[in-house]
Amino acid sequence: MTFAAASLQKDERNRILIVDDDAEIRDLLCEYLDDAGMETRSAEHGEAMWQVLDSFRPDLIILDLMLPGTDGLALCRALGERMAIPVIMLTARGALIDRIVGLEMGADDYLVKPCDPRELLARIKVVLRRTMLFPPEARVEDVASLRFAGWRLDTRLRQLHARDGGVTALGGSDYLALRLLLRHPHRTLSRDYINLQVYGRERGPLDRAVDVCISRLRQMLEEDARNPSIIRTVRNGGYALSVDVMVEA
Template sequence: MSTGDRILVVDDDPDIRQLLCDYLREAGMRPAAAADGQAMWAWLEHHVADLIVLDLMLPGTDGLALCRALRERTRLPVVMLTARGALIDRIVGLEMGADDYLPKPFDPRELLARIKGVLRRTQEFPPHARAEEAGVLHFNGWQLDTRTRQLTSPANVLVALGGTDYRVLRELLRHANRTLSRDYLIEHAFDKERSPFDRAIDVCISRLRQHLEEDARSPAVIRTVRNAGYVLTAEVTTRAMAGS
């Protein structure tokens, strides 16, 4: 994580916007604020953000729709704020592509820790990545470019992946035909110990299946191993990139 990361806080509560911006600024970051989706898009037209803190309950276009639109257009990491903190809100937020979530009310110190964790994960690679990861992974006609983090279908269509989805898929490909536990995937995708919300991994797997499987209800590529975890069943080959 670099110093002075640019964080855009999108929340309709002016007191929360001010509180978070002041706190992030004191932590050495460069915060900016937007009150709704329209202001967010206007800001992004003229600035570059390293991460967006996005409230779920916004006037006009809500945070879930904005998160989905961000994921379709960009690879910006998103930390979602859920006012109610309900499990379904968190699940849907992750399904829309959020990299992490935090229920309100929250301690700004915890939000800062979440932001740092997401930035650390999304800004990792490629200098410290293993040599075998610095390339294009081929499986079942699909390609995952570990430099650009782009997934390409057999029909040569680019598929947008959120940061967590990318890391889960990368781990499954690195350990193809081996069962990976939920604990392992949580540790490598979320950089945190097992939490009560380990359903987050199941959400990621479900989303990946929507991309990779002919029938997501009867998966053949990413299979569930009862009481053990998940396994990607495919032959994976790696083409190294020039300079790797």
Template sequence: MSTPDHILVVDDDPEIRELLSDYLGAAGYHTHTAANGEEMMRIAEGCRIDLIVLDLMLPGEDGLTLCRNLRVRSNVPVIMLSARGALLDRIVGLEMGADDYLPKPFDPRELLSRIKVILRRARSMPVSGELDSAPILRFAGWRLDTHARQLHSPTGLVIGLGGSDYRVLHTLLRHPNRTLSRDFLVDRVYGKERSPFDRAIDVCVSRLRNHLEDDARSPQLIKTVRNIGYLLAADVMQEDT
């Protein structure tokens, strides 16, 4: 029998914590709960956590800060919850490293569905031809540290990447010299949901080109394949730390 996934629910509302703990427990998950960031980090450091459901508005450090700090040490998937469902808030949450964003009030069935999708994606193996997971990926004089999620320039400059920017670059590096469609990138970076994330992919690529000093008018590293998507025009080498 397989071991149940462990879900950590972080919300300062005790009713929401109890509701989700009972609902996800009935769905077969082992659920932990925390009311703030301090409790969240204590639980995350003390046991295996497979996914975090994280409220944006928390006492003390808010969800955005906690997600950003978490990304420095862990790749555990995060679904962010917030009563603020504006598009800008969603994009900011994803930029901080969240894997998905669900506005309040929400249907627990929708949350459960998104949890299943994200856990399935997290467990998926690379398809044939992809690079294996490696701590360091080198390309065109640049170096991506996949543990720290930092990009190192040929001159030694260290660039911290937001969550979606990192996932776009990492996906391109795992499929060098191959055209990747926008749909493929959206699926890998944000999940199955399309709008408004199609445009977000283009914004991520624009930022990455700026980081990589890749002229947007005539890019040499991340090339646009018209009406399809993008291609990383470089060989990629793996390096163990």
């Protein structure tokens, strides 16, 4: 099974659920997204969100962080445990640590209020496009191997197989970093996010662990590690896997 954006276009309207305790924001976003050709529902808190989800399966959820009762972070984590629906967090809290924690809880993107609805629409389209490239039901944890650029990663044995039959056993951080990139092809992942996912800690100002790990992976994967074509450096952004991924159950 391969994930090519051109072959995964949906005929029906994308369904969006907006969870925000501000009625004015809910109405504004619903009206704007409806006008953009999407089908929307809204909820003012977590309990209402679960009620809506009983009868409406969205393609994406826009989730406010500051909600009465259960907050957005806890809801995002609970959503990830129960169902595979991408989440964009929409919140007034824009500090770096808030964005990192939001991503760690499973959010696919993070947008700070106040935001232009046009930017939100653009972010929604990007996340939906990524979801079609790598559907949530084809999770890396549930597949036996992933193929990319002539390589195959065995996710059970944590081995990297080359075209010529060579096999390399990957260490913990190298395996986790490669698996993370393969889970998000064509998506820029920040050094902070990679560091948190791979090493379980925040990245310090002089912390080069992620760069060293990516360098090791390039030495294994690239024909020319100084001019990489598989793992691309995004200036002021981080790293991105720039090839398509095929999954095998």
